[in-house]
Every structure is written in structure tokens, then in C-alpha cells.
Amino acid sequence: MKNKLWALILYPISLFISADWLDVNMPVGVTDISKEVFGLHMAIFLVVVAIGVIVFGFLFWSMWKYRRSNNKTPAKFTENHTLEILWTLIPTLILVAMAVPASITLKKIYDHEAEEGGIDIQVVGWQWKWQYKYLDEQVGNKPLSFFSNLTTPPDQYEFNRVEKTESYLLEVDEPVVIPVDTPVRFLITSNDVIHSWYMSDFAVKQDAIPGFINVAKTKVNVPGIYRGNCTELCGERHAYMPIVVKAVTQEEYEMWLQEKRDLAEQIAYLTEKEWTSEELLATGEEIYETRCAACHQANGSGIAGFYPALVGSDVVMNDKAKQIEILMEGIRGSQMQSFAEQLNEVEMASVITFTRLSWGNDRSGDGEVVIPKDIVEYKEANL
């Protein structure tokens, strides 16, 4: 019993000792602004620590010195105008001394102008992923655009079946790639609820608000992979939409752009190809797991009150056209979003086919498959 009690007391102490003390402060970051912000943070921190030491020091000393056993008769004084003016004036001066440099830095952060040679990336928050659109880079006849989804498997975060890896919950399928030493403007907005794009290493945190475009300009000095999070509660999977920025040299950036263009051509080719239902099912299952299962669940049962079941759904079983429309347009006023931009024609057709042929839906329903051409036709008819 006694041993257990000791273990209970020693356990928190051992945690305090073993914790990584280098990890307890704000990162200095990799931009000029982030360094300035870090400086402001440390300055105000040291000021309040100094005030704390003086005020608490005086308080604790008084508490000790004037304890009853040491001082039987209390003084009776009240009010002292000189003292009161001093303790109003001195804090005022300290505050002004802090606010002035903060205002100067803030003004620099608020320089949102586009610069020569800079690039503009539109950032769109979706439940629960980020979309990046490179407004100056054309692929085919559209700006380069992709979605950035969490890749940490549910086996790590939900079922705790496999060991968590180093970048746990901070890893995505497609990081946003930017060149170093180049002014980059992130034009941040949202497709549904409010999100917030937070990259600590750049000292950037801007809310992504539907109907607004917020600007965050940054210039990264050091190549590397930087990881951040969504910081505005956006629903169930708020913790599962990380941000990964890969800052690379100008040459690597050009190469990456070229790869993206090549990939787009490949996809165009795949759309034209004849697909068997087995091929569609295999691709569809993969897509379903990463894009749909979070809400509609891995077994298609949904969550009562939040997300409808796909098993036994009339649309999924019997109404192919309606299902394509829902995936393409989303359902307004619900959390079902449009996947028109998120999935290409092949992915869209496969995932619809997967839901129509799985969980017994093929036996209870018409069991019809959707091929990439159906999606192409839908797009042509509706644009």
C-alpha cells in the first residue's frame, strides 16, 4: 500500500523530470517576421517575469515579516497619493514601451501587397482537409489545384493498434510546396465552416472564413518541411486536418511544377480508358477509406443524427444519376460537400461504384456501376 502511494507521488515528479524542456517555448521560426514575433514574445515574457518577481517578492516578504506571531499590532494607514500615482504611471510607461514595437511589427505583418516575382496560393479550408490552388500556375486550362488529406492511418489514432510514428497527425498525402526566398501570399478562405491556417514556424495564423479572403504573406528563409494545424474548431475531425509546407529551392520548385503537369496528362488518358468493375472497385475502396469513411464509417453505416448510412440507401442502390449529382454538388445545409474538385473523374466513378457494389447494396439494388465517362458527361451537361 505504502509503495503504491509512493509510486503515485513519484510518477508526476518523474514526468516533470523526463519531459523535454526544449519543447516548451514558442519556435523562433524561419521567416524574418517569425523571428521578430519571437523577440516580442520573449521581451513581454521577461517584463512580466520581472514584474512578478518584484510584486510577489514584496508580497511574500510582507506575508512573512508581518505574520501575527511577529507583529501583534497592525498599522492603520490607508491611501498614499504619491504611491498611487507612481503605481499607475510606471505600468503605463512599461505598457507603452511594449505596445510601440508591437505596433511596428504588426504594420509589417499587414503589408499584403503582391510583390514582383512572388506567388499567390489560394488556401481553402474544407471539413476536414485543405485545398491549395496555385493561382499563377496553369495545368491544362485550370490553375494547379490539389487537396491535402491526413495520411495517418486510423490504426494509429483511432484503434491504437500500431505504434504511432514521429509525424503522427502531422502528415498529409500532398504537402503544399513553396520556393524559399520568395514572397508567397496565402489567400485564405473556406468552403464550409470557419477553419484557421496555423503555421507556427512562419508566425502565421489566419482564419479561413467562408465569404472572406484573408491574406498572409510570408517569405521562408530556410528549406525544410514545416508542419502546422487547423486552429479553429470546425467540427468532429478538427484535429485531423494538418498542414504540411515543403519549402524548396527555386529549381526543385520548377521540377515539382513540371511533375504536376505531367500527372495531369496521365489522368486525362486514364479517363478515356475502358474500366472493368473490378478495377473500379479496387480504386474505389481506397478512396472510400480516406475520403468517406470518417463520416459514413468504414462499413457504410453512418452515425445516427449526423451522417446518413449508405447501406440500404435508396439513392446508393437505385438512383445512379442522383448519386453522381450529390457527389458533384454536395448537399447544401449539410456537411456533405462537393467532391467535384477533390476527386478526378476516375476516382469519382470508382468510389461511387464501390458504394453501389458493397455491403449487399448490389443485391438489394440495381447494382449498376459508374464509369469515368459518366462523370465526364455529367460535367459537360452541367457546366
Place this chain on the structure above:
Amino acid sequence: MSAVVENHDHHDDHHGPKKGIMRWLTTTNHKDIGTLYLWFSFAAFLLGGAFAMGIRAELFEPGLQLMDPIRYNQLVTMHGLIMIFGGVMPAFVGLANWLIPLQIGAPDMAMPRMNNLSFWLLPTAFGILLSTAFMEGGMPGFGWTFYAPLSTNYPNVAYFVFAIHIMGASSIMGSINVVVTIMNMRAPGMTLMKMPLFVWSWLITAYLLIAVMPVLAGAVTMLLMDAYFGTSFFDAAGGGDPVLFQHVFWFFGHPEVYIMILPAFGITSHIISTFSRKPLFGHSSMVYAMVSIAVLSFVVWAHHMFTVGMPLVAELFFMWATMLIAIPTGVKVFNWCATIFKGSITYETPMLFAIAFVVLFTIGGFSGLMLAITPADFQYHDTYFVVAHFHYVLVPGAVFSIMAAVYYWLPKWTGNMYDEKMGKLHFWLSFIGVNITFFPQHFVGLAGMPRRYADYALQFAEWNAVSSVGAFLFGLSQLLFLYIVVKTVFAGKKATPQVWDGADGLEWTVDSPAPYHTFDVPPKING
């Protein structure tokens, strides 16, 4: 201040309290209603605390162990709502009911029947809010700040809106009662500047409540319209503005923050003066400081919204205005220190809580000052640094002051002294627990851990484990508090009317326990 209680030979035509449950359902007595409020808030404190234990248990290590993120968000939301609207606010209203009439020499609150109604609306509102736990879709999970448009598409939001409306009505009625009582029922000779500081703090708080509760009602009504009646106040697709919601909400929300701390200032001033056996250093400067804080609270709301993309000039205005609040707050802290200086101090439980309040509330104030620096706020905003900040001002701030008040006035309410040894044990467990819980949250916040996360990156694991251990310690210690209070109600050394030798004020001139009816004849205030 000293007072002369005149002993008139009045024949006692008052009836005592009714018997059984009807006493509590129909009571119009300020002491009974104060007791009801205090027990209600304690129940809410335990329920909200149980939700917090659920949160900390889930966050003990990375990965989802106990609940899915929907449940987690519900716990976070309900923890906030219950602690704010069910815990802290009703506790202060309970103290106001017990103490304001006693401290100003009035026989009761000005509007006793409305007083009864304002209390009984509260359990009604919470019944409605908690009933969502048993419905499909469950409890609200959009955070206590219920930002649109996340909240407009949430299941069961109508119940939440209705509950908030009723709570608001209850608060407004309670505040009107406080204002009318203070303005009209003070004992002859008690001028405004002679009023005890707890009464002053509540007068200011009541005005804040009357000013901002209707704004909250407006916010939830617009939310309801958006959710069910097809309007688009906050829906960008319909031409609305999601940021408008935040402006309206925080125009209520920031004064609300001071509603939860101003009465604590009053309580602390009484207790520090009593146990230092020395008058408060600056009575009138404390009043002016509270009034300044209240006025400033109306012009700083957007410091909660530095990252929504306001224009530069707005960011600058709200940064400077926010920093200004540090000046009157500093005046208060310096005042308490100067009161202790050259006193003759003893450290009973209320004094321990009051001093812990001064120190830990000031630490919360320091992090508040850091948060006011807008460029640095871009890093702190919506991380655990903010969580640590507001828990420091609310838990060892507001909640400690409430506990101090309970220990301080409990002998007056029950006629019995509480067990001093147990009280001190409760203090030290709470003090250690609260710091182990919330101090490490500064660290993970600075390192970038966002708030309202059901799960987090591995680098934050150690400090979250520490924080959870502290939270369980703090949570369990509160059962000791319950035990001490219950024990004091039924037994304990008999208390004298004066209770504390250094205490000053009208409430110490009546018997302990305070008779069911006091000050039928107003006392005269000397000097």
C-alpha cells in the same frame, strides 16, 4: 465601518420557513435563495468537473482511447457552458443574495418573488440543455462560443438556444434585483462610497449583466433564425457575414469575463483586510479601478478575434485598449499588497485562498498581457496557451475566490466553524492540483498545440500526461470540499457573531447563524 444595531421591541409577526420541499420551491427569503444558488452551482461545478475529467482522461496520451471526437467536442462544449453559466455565475449570485442585504443592512432583496423566479429558471434551463444528451445527435459540440456557421448546422441547436435564453432571463432578473436593492435599500447613512467592496463589485457586475445579456440573446436568436427559419445572418452563401457573429458574441463575451471576476475582487478585498487586521489600503481607488475595468470591458472585445482578418487600424485599437486594462488591474493587485504590508496576518483557510487568488490571478493577468500583443497573439491564439490563461483567471481566480468566500462566511450562514485542518488540506491539494494541471498548458500552447483537439502530436505527450494527473488531483480534492461544507452545516464549534476578530461590516453584527429575518429595522451607520 462601525454600526449600531438598535434593539427595538418588535413583536415577531414573521413566520419561519415552511416545512419540507415547499420551503425551497416557494421561498422568497434572500438567505434561502442564496443557499439554493450556492448548492446549484456546487452541483454544476461537480458535473462540469466530471466532464473535465473526461477530457483530461482522453488527453492523457495520444490516440483516441475513451471516446470519439464527437463525444469529445460535446464534453468540451458542455464543460464550458456548465462551468460558466451553471458554476461561476450562480455561485456569485448566491453570494450576492446572502450578503448584499446583510452588508447594506436591508431586510431582504427588493423583489423577493422575482428572486425566486430567477433561481428556478436556472434548473429549468439546464434541464433543457442536458436533455439533449438523451437525443439523437446528442449534446452541442460546437464549443461554448458556438461560432456560426458550425453551430447553425448542428443537431439539437434549438434546445441550446432556448436554454441560453432562459439563463439570460434569469441573469437579467437577478441583476435588476441587485441594482434596485443596492440603490434603494441601503441603511441610512451608508453613502455609495461607504458601501462594502463586495456590494460595489456586484453593483458594477449587475450593470454589466443588464448591458450584455440582451446582446447574447440577440446572438442566439439570429443563430436560431439561421438554423430553422431560412435567414442568412451568418451564412456567406446567403449574403451574410460569419464574422458578424463573432463581433456580437464577443461584445457579450468580454464583459462576461469581467462578470465572472469583479465579485471576486470584492470578496478578496474583504478577506485580505480581515486577516491582515488592517483596513483596505485604498477603498475608493478600488472602486474606481473596478469601474474603469467595467467601462474598458466594452471596448476590447475584438482581442478575441485578432486572426479573423480585421483591418490594421482595428487590430491596433484593440491591442492598445486591451493593454490599458492592465493599469486598473495593477492598481488592485498593488492595493492588496499594500493592505498586507504592516498588517498582523494570520493564515486561516479563507486567507490562503485569497492570497492564492492574488498570485495566480496575477499570473493569468500576465499571460493576458502577453496575449494582448497582437503579433505574438498570432502565435498564441487558439492554442493551449489561451487555455492556460483563462483557466488561471477562472479557476485559481474566480473559483478560488468563491471557495474563500464560502470558508469566510460559512460560520455566519451555518452558525458552525468549519474544520480548519481539513480546510487547509483542501486548500493545499487544490493549490497544487490547479498548478500541475494548468501550468504545463502554457508550455504545450507555446509549442503550438491547438485547443479543442481530441488528439495531438507526440511532442505534446509528456506535458499532457502531467496536466491530466494534476486535473485528477484537483478534481478529487473538491469532494473533500463537499465533505467539509456538509460537515459544517450539521456540526462544528459554535461560531460567535463576530466570527473573525479582524472582520468589519454589518453582517458580523447579527447572530451566527444569521436569523431567518435580519435588519427588520435598518441599522444606523456611524462616521
